[in-house]
Amino acid sequence: MKYKTRILAAIVGLSIIAxxxxxxxxxxxxxxxxxxxxxxxxxxxxxxxxLGLSGTAYASVGQMAAGTRGGLYAQMFSETQxxxxxxxxxxxxxxxxxxxxxxxxxxxxxxxNSDPETAAKAAANGSNKNQIATARILKAYYYWILxxxxxxxxxxxxxxxxxNTKFDTQQSIYMDLFKELKEAAAQFDGGRPFAGDIxxxxxxSKWKKxxxxxxxxxxLRLSKVDATTGAAQAADAVASGVMTSNADNAVILxxxxxxxxPWWALYDGRKDFAMSNVIDNFxxxxxxxxxxxxGSSDVGFPYGLTRDLAVAFDxxxxxxxxxxxxxxxxxxxxxxxxVMNYASVLLAQAEARQRGWITSGPTVAQLYAAAIEASxxxxxxxxxxxxxxxxxxxANVALTAGTELQKIATQKWLALYPNGxxxxxxxRRTGFPVLTPTPYATNTSKQIPRRYVYGIRQYSLNKxxxxxxxxxxxxxxxxxxxxxxxx
Numbered sequence: 445m446k447y448k449t450r451i452l453a454a455i456v457g458l459s460i461i462a463x464x465x466x467x468x469x470x471x472x473x474x475x476x477x478x479x480x481x482x483x484x485x486x487x488x489x490x491x492x493x494x495l496g497l498s499g500t501a502y503a504s505v506g507q508m509a510a511g512t513r514g515g516l517y518a519q520m521f522s523e524t525q526x527x528x529x530x531x532x533x534x535x536x537x538x539x540x541x542x543x544x545x546x547x548x549x550x551x552x553x554x555x556x557n558s559d560p561e562t563a564a565k566a567a568a569n570g571s572n573k574n575q576i577a578t579a580r581i582l583k584a585y586y587y588w589i590l591x592x593x594x595x596x597x598x599x600x601x602x603x604x605x606x607x608n609t610k611f612d613t614q615q616s617i618y619m620d621l622f623k624e625l626k627e628a629a630a631q632f633d634g635g636r637p638f639a640g641d642i643x644x645x646x647x648x649s650k651w652k653k654x655x656x657x658x659x660x661x662x663x664l665r666l667s668k669v670d671a672t673t674g675a676a677q678a679a680d681a682v683a684s685g686v687m688t689s690n691a692d693n694a695v696i697l698x699x700x701x702x703x704x705x706p707w708w709a710l711y712d713g714r715k716d717f718a719m720s721n722v723i724d725n726f727x728x729x730x731x732x733x734x735x736x737x738x739g740s741s742d743v744g745f746p747y748g749l750t751r752d753l754a755v756a757f758d759x760x761x762x763x764x765x766x767x768x769x770x771x772x773x774x775x776x777x778x779x780x781x782x783v784m785n786y787a788s789v790l791l792a793q794a795e796a797r798q799r800g801w802i803t804s805g806p807t808v809a810q811l812y813a814a815a816i817e818a819s820x821x822x823x824x825x826x827x828x829x830x831x832x833x834x835x836x837x838x839a840n841v842a843l844t845a846g847t848e849l850q851k852i853a854t855q856k857w858l859a860l861y862p863n864g865x866x867x868x869x870x871x872r873r874t875g876f877p878v879l880t881p882t883p884y885a886t887n888t889s890k891q892i893p894r895r896y897v898y899g900i901r902q903y904s905l906n907k908x909x910x911x912x913x914x915x916x917x918x919x920x921x922x923x924x925x926x927x928x929x930x931x
Contacts, residue, residue, distance in 0.1 A: 488640030502545030510706035515864020522745035538899030571635025580628035595926035611913035675801035694783035705779035718745035719766040739766025748882020787859035790815035893922035
């Protein structure tokens with residue numbers, strides 16, 4: 445595949461990486477230093493590890509984009525054996541490993557390239573400004589995902605080596621992330637590319653488009669709480685330059701062997717997850733050719749079953765239900781994770797245009813049609829113009845008056861597949877597609893969760909600040925709506 449050359453040198457760098465969260469050690473000489481490991485961060489290896497080729501336990505960018513919990517809540521996926529998540533068991537998940545792992549690695553990249561004592565050495569892996577800009581964009585990505593999962597989280601005081609870190613409001617985090625992304629995109633200096641970049645191969649123009657496309661997606665999250673800021677950010681992001689083709693897709697390729705895709709890992713001797721019958725039924729009813737590639741078969745697994753019912757269906761189907769994506773995507777070799785794609789960016793523009801946030805360029809209908817075509821092309825669908833036209837004319841697809849936002853949101857749900865986290869966020873914001881909670885729900889409200897609950901370690905290690913945040917957001921429960929998540 446065309447992405448494969450990006451990983452070759454990166455693997456060499458990973459073999460000597462000092463480990464997540466490493467910092468330079470000079471205060472006490474070489475006391476307690478392991479002579480078999482480097483004591484200074486290798487910034488190119490840190491970048492590769494953060495993006496995806498990491499054997500560590502914390503979540504890489506690739507793992508964040510391939511999370512199954514959001515996909516289960518968005519009903520893209522079904523559980524086939526252990527169905528607790530589909531029945532909405534409380535998602536009490538600790539996030540401290542992301543702070544001490546990838547976020548700290550990114551902060552070290554920034555610090556090592558900013559410190560006059562180390563900047564010259566760091567420049568061996570790319571210009572200092574290019575490294576800092578890349579790390580800032582990826583930090584923004586992580587914080588964006590975390591705040592959309594939890595709501596209020598540590599931000600302004602995080603990564604400074606301080607304990608008892610306060611939680612910032614989601615609103616304040618969003619405002620600062622808009623600033624960070626705009627500044628970082630402008631910081632690339634045309635110097636040497638950042639080595640170890642397995643997502644864009646050090647291409648600064650693609651990093652800029654990724655940052656602006658992220659800002660556009662974030663702007664739409666404000667549609668119900670701060671449309672004025674959302675409109676301004678969306679218009680500026682598009683004017684600054686977002687993704688313009690599938691060649692701009694943010695993709696992480698996994699070569700297999702020691703470095704396996706999160707999707708491959710799902711089926712490494714296991715069979716716990718499937719494409720759901722919810723998405724299968726929509727694809728079938730609209731004659732969508734993506735059915736042939738979204739799953740390894742055209743048999744969607746019923747969503748939200750109890751364990752006994754799930755095991756019974758597995759047996760009655762002969763195990764011929766659809767694994768997530770077609771077989772080539774969960775093979776061990778040349779597997780990949782899509783972090784952000786052009787199709788979702790086109791649909792974001794279509795929504796912004798429909799809302800009047802963008803007033804020039806392609807029409808809503810043009811952007812919508814282009815997005816569907818881009819998604820088909822991304823998945824390698826073979827089609828004729830007549831087939832695409834027939835699909836666009838389907839009653840469940842066509843942009844009839846009054847249904848535009850619903851149809852755009854539903855197509856975005858499809859275009860995001862299998863990025864379940866983003867699909868869940870978008871469903872929470874828009875309410876589309878209309879999803880029916882499982883009748884076997886075990887949570888008190890019997891409704892689809894709207895946020896993660898703060899983990900046990902947050903309460904044990906940062907009790908006062910966690911309790912303050914929980915009270916501020918209206919209760920640390922999975923039904924609490926985050927700042928932008930309004931009815």
